[in-house]
Structures are given as C-alpha cells and as structure tokens.
Amino acid sequence: MSAFDCVIVGGGIVGAALADVLSAEGVSVALVEARSIGTGTTACGMGHLVAMDDNAAELALTAWSVALWRELAPGLPRTVEYDACGTLWLAADDEEMAAVSAKVANYRAAGVRAEVLDSAALYEAEPALAPGLVGALRVPEDAVLYPPLAARTFALRAQARGARLMTGCPVRELRPGGVVLANGEVLAARHIVLAAGVASPLLCPGLPISPRKGHLLITRRGAPVVHHQLVELGYLKSAHGTDGASVAFNAQPRVTGQLLLGSSRQPGDGTREVDAALLERMLKRAALFLPGLDGLQALRVWTGLRPATPDGLPLLGPHPEKPWLWLACGHEGLGITTATGSARLVADQLLGRASVIDSRPYSPARFLSASGPEVAHA
Template sequence: MNHGPHTLIVGAGAIGLLTALNLAEQGERVTLLDRQLAGREASWAGGGIVSPLYPWRYSAAVTALAHWSQDFYPRLGDELFVRTGLDPQVHVTGLYWLDLDDEAEALAWARREQRPLSAVSLEATYRQVPALAPGFERAIYMADVANVRNPRLVKSLKAALALLPNVTLREHCEVRGFLRNGDAVGGVDTAEGPLRADRVVLAAGAWSGQLLATLGLALPVEPVKGQMILYRCAEDFLSRMVLARGRYAIPRRDGHILVGSTLEHAGFDKTPTDEALHSLVASAEALLPALAKAERVGHWAGLRPGAPDGIPFIGPVGRHPGLWLNCGHYRNGLVLAPASCQLFTDLVAGRTPIIDPAPYAPDARLQVSPGPVS
C-alpha cells in the first residue's frame, strides 16, 4: 500500500508536524516520534506572532524564510481549517512598535524589503489602541502582521496527519540515538526498541544538539527559556499587537491577551519563576494599564532552540548519509515553519527550492564534538 520511501522524523512540534505533512503529501511513508505529546514544547509555549519581533535586526537568511512564511500563513490556516474543522486562527491584526531606538533602521529595512512598515502618528495609534499606556512618543506600524493561535495550529496539523494513511505518530517514544551502518544513518534507537527507515529527520527543537552529539557532532543549538502570561479580557480590549521595551502583547480573537516574554539561559529547566512573573506583570501593566484589573489565567515557560544568529539548520548531513536536519529556529520556529518545511521538502524531492538553501546547509556549520561518541 505504501510504496514510497520511509522517513522517520524525530520531534513532533510545528516543524516536525509540517515536515511530516509535506513529505506525506508527496507519497512518502512517515513515522513521527516525540518524547512526549506532539507539539507540547516551544510550539505550544510561544506567542505565535507571524514575524520576528524586530525583523530588521536579522540576517537575509532569516528574512527570506520569514517573508515566504508570512505570505503563506493565511492560506495554510484556511487549508487546515477546511481539512480538519480545527481553525488555527491566523489573525491579521497588524503590529505597533513603540519608541524604538533604531526606528530609522527599521524604516530603511522596510523600504528595501518592500514591506508595509511605516511611521504613524501617536494620535492615530491611540485611536486604534485606546488601552495603550500614555506617554509613548513614537510609533511605527506594519498592517499585515498576523498571529497564529499556536496550540490550535498544532492540533490542526496533528488532525491533518491523522487523516493520512501513510503517517504514523508515536508519542511518548523517546529517541536515544541513531542506528548506523558505517557512517550512514538508517534509523533510531528508542526506549521501545530500534526503528529503521530510509531517512531520519532531526526536528527535536532544543533537544536536537543532545541527539546529534551521539554521532560526535556539535550542533550549536541550546535551550533558551522563555516565560509568558495570559489574561482574559473583553473581545474588543485590544485590536492590534503592540511591542515596547522588548515586551509584547498579543490579542486572540476571543479577548485573551498574551504578554511575553523572558529570555533566560537556564539549561533544560522549564519551571516558571516568581521573578519572571513579577517582571512580566510589570511590563504588561506598563504597556496596557487596564491589565492590572484583568483576570490573569496563565503563566508558563518553554524552551526555544537557540541557534547562532537565529538561522536554522535545514538539509542533509553529508558525513552521515540518510540524516537530515530541520531544527535550530530559536525564537522564530512558528514564524519560519512554513518556509523551512517547504524548503526542506524541495531539497528532499530534488526540486528547485523556494529560496537559496546555502545559508541553512548543515555541513558548513556543524563541527566534530570534542567529547566521545556515546
């Protein structure tokens, strides 16, 4: 029944799920593995802004992926909703940046990249966002920025995969290492035993570096903790996303307001802290004072897969035939997922890729680990 190649994907976050969907749709048999429930790490914990927080501060490599994904997201949301009946809620609100130190650079970037970012008056800003705290002096606005309700995106992707006969999802299946035939990788070793495949894709987020170290390779991806809080407000409380002093507020369609986030190097510790909570509450109330009287309904932490300059690793690992990477998206996994997974699928299929794959190629950026191979 399933005659295509068999691909094992390690990690069932947004990147792994969408990679699986793309490969399955071109006829491959896909087995998706996750150490816990699908999509319960960074893909669940993040805010879901479909833009880097400060897009002009990133390299051309990140910008290329971000632009493609931003333009594609509404279509992806619609297609998943039609297929599954689960709406990822790709919500186009626009985004205000307030009192930026590098506003001139941001506007120059927008002109160069032909993105709809422009300076706006404070009067117009306060008309659109009356809940905004007084005292801000400058604002710039990008009208087409959306946010996606990431837990619902994950549920929708998972439901779409469940409809496909050539996809198997195995949750609570921890991968311990790789099966090798010489240098070639032909499967993975799991807590439930070995699993073999024609191709193995590492999409394990913050845990990707640990797994690749078992092959003696140093992947510069490390966990970077981020904490968020959630408020319940009236549906018309906030109509636009707003960002100031490194913190942002994101409105969902039903009135929930996300405020984030912290940036902490704390290893694999995901424990929410009182210190972060107090800092986030202070930022929330400084940005939107009425939140002081709103019901706070959530506080959580997640681990981003931190990579140098935020540039993900996408493509084959030359010294280990059969092993591919799609990981290391740092703060922009949800933003970059559609483009990253389309680029990955183009490379697997041997098609002309949507963008130049060279900046993401693993071989130029991986190093041999100084430690012994376990």
C-alpha cells in the first residue's frame, strides 16, 4: 500500500493543474487517470482562456485564472501553443452593442482590460468577418492554447517533483483514507480530490453534475486568417439562455493556420455521436459570420461531454458530508480557462490558507449541505 498526502482522481486539465500546484508546495501527490492525461473532456475543449462576466463569481474566477495562465505562459513548451490573441465579442445589432458598455465596466472593475470597437475598428481588426456587424467588445488579454499538452505539461512537471503519475488506471471507489483502484490496489491518502469531470458522480453519487455535449470542427491548414478568438455576443442570450440544444458562433485561429469552430450545447446528452442536425445548425450559424466558410475543408468533427452544474459554477472545496473528500469538478465549458484558478483555490483550502479570491461561491456546500441548496451568486 502506498501513502500520499493527496491522491487526485482524474487527470484532465483540472487534476493535472492541481498536481502541479500541490507538488510545487512539497505535498506528496498521486495523480490517477483512467485513460491518458488530458485526453477526455480536456481534449474536447477549444482551449479558450476567457474572462466571462455572466455573474460576479464567474468573472472573479475566470479573470484571476486568465491572469494566472499569463504568468505561466513563458514557462510552457511551444507545443502548448499559448497564443494571447484576445477575444472579440461580436455585436450583431444595436441591442447587443448597448450591452457592450456595461460589460466593459464589469471587466474593468474586475481588473480585466476591455475596450469597445466600433464597426470600422472591428473590420480593420478582422476583415474576414461578414458585413453588417455593428461593433465588438475586445478583451485583449484572453488567450488560446492546446489543452491536451497543457494538461500533460502540468502532469509531467508534477512527476518531475516526485508526484506519482498513474495513467490507464481506473478507480473503483473512494473511501476515507484511500482510493481503491479497479485492480484492487489501494492508494492510502490523507486527502482525496475528485477531479473526474463528467465521471465524478460515478465515484461520488449525488453530485449535481450532468453531461452537456458540445461539437467542434477543425479545418485544414491554410484557413482564412482571423486574428482573435471570435464569439458572438448573442452567445450569452441565445446559447446559454435555454435548456434545449443550442448553437452559437465561436471561431478560433490556431497557430497551425487551422480554424477551430464551435459551438453547440446539448444538455443531458451523454452520447458521443456527432449529431448531424445540430452540427448543421452550428455550421450555418458560423457561415453567417464568416462568409465563404462552406467552401473551406473540414478535417475533423468531434464531440465532448462538459460536466455541467445547475448554476454554471464549478464545485471547488470540501465535500460537506465527507471531510476526507475534496471536489474539483463541474467546470462545464470553462475547465481549461479556470484550471489554474481552480487548482489554486483547492490547494489553498487543502493547505489551510487564504486565497486571492473568495472561495465561497464555488463551495460544494451550496448544493450538498444538509441545510439544502443556496444561491451562490454574489
């Protein structure tokens, strides 16, 4: 039997980032992954590092996380493809444009640089966009990267500091004092962190996490050049505003010269098959913003299952009824962005110290406490 200060279950980007942070603090860590590091939901994300202001808690975590990524960037291998391209939130009409100034104020209050582009400035920045857009919100310090290798970099860094990396190693059970592997081996641990994304409820029944399927498409190299991650502002009202399946325009330049296209959301869909009808809607939406897209060659389409919580915020902190168990899961589509901040928040709590941001909005107790659910939004 091996003994660790902390066993992290789940080698996606969140678990790997946590292994990196904890091992740097001298904590003895095992990172246990059923398959390979960073190849599950992590590999199905766009790799967007984006400050999001749906609510104050989301903005606090994403803004801090993007800043942490920026600090890490110089130490990341070139293959992680960190690219501080910034985000353009595109306004299709005056109503959306009117929302931009409020968002600028939000971002600035959270210490995030943001600026308004009028129509002329937008087309100067992105000549490939379809005509008719009225302007955009530019968040210049957002970035993109290649998530599987970011996760692998974290895991290998932890391993170099003595952490035990266990891949191809499914977990059967979490119990006080240890993790039981599928092969029967027990990893004894003072703390256990569950960072298994959509699989988390399998190991901890009752977690309010459900799969939300998303589609991605990548083009061949030599795609038309765009310079920023492009997202429609309507993303917020159209894509997030419903419980049904939905699509929104999201395009991202990759350093390979490829274009990565999203996005779709299918709540409660736990299958991996490409949904042709939804893909069609997603591509139609994208073609509205990028004319000529239909003639561009697609190399691959794939799907991912995002671990969604009811309020869209992750579960970060101790399980209220299982003091030996810590949660770092439920990131939905923001796991890549908030991996850095999530890892720091959980590590700070494990080590009993204060964090840069208030950890309470992400506390699992908002769903799991005996007193019942609370509204966590500040």
